[in-house]
Amino acid sequence: MAPARTAAFERDAPAWTVEEGGPPLDLAALFPGCDGVVLDIGFGGGEGLIAMAAAQPGQGILGVEVHTPGVARVVEAIVTEGWRHVRVSTADVLDLLPRVPPGSLAGVRIWFPDPWLKQRQRHRRLVRPDVVTRLVDRLRPGGFVHVATDIADYASEAEGVLAGEGRLAGGVIPRPEWRPLTRFEQRGLEAGRTPVDLWFTRQDGAGA
């Protein structure tokens, strides 16, 4: 990052970022007046998160991204726009999840997760049964999981994993017009890949 952006991030991050360690998050206090909170996992450069935050000011977004420049870009937007409905974390999402209370999230977004194309790397894919179980534990009843990917075998694998989580129902949906086009998707389109959107909702009653 450029020195000025690093300095701004160091100045502003403590107010708007969430650490991986600590007590359960009080989402009502962190996102005052919001109609639910969506966990945006791996938001990359932040352009999709920023577009959604601008489009839905009443919806809280807890963004998690291990790549610091993207987090810095979102913190910059939070400060510039005066947002009170967006928080971010530089944690690995798997380390942050223990702080997210069961049954608390309105939704989870995983847009264009790292594809891990080599067979020996596949176990690293984020949309896998143990991770999905932990995510669904944290969804409120009716909460959604929205996965988008343009890797065909990841799409079918993810659909199977989500359909196999007994508390979820859903499937492939047409690409929502409101989903922002990000650099990753644009690159895939230019390479001839077709994005697949998966939308599942939590069907059972109470939080885990």
Ligand SMILES: C[S@@+](CC[C@H](N)C(=O)[O-])C[C@H]1O[C@@H](n2cnc3c(N)ncnc32)[C@H](O)[C@@H]1O
């Ligand atoms: C291919 S990029 C997609 C970015 C963005 N969602 C988009 O559509 O443009 C995947 C991102 O997920 C992040 N990521 C991967 N595993 C993660 C994890 N366990 N916790 C947080 N971020 C993660 C990576 O750093 C990367 O920026």
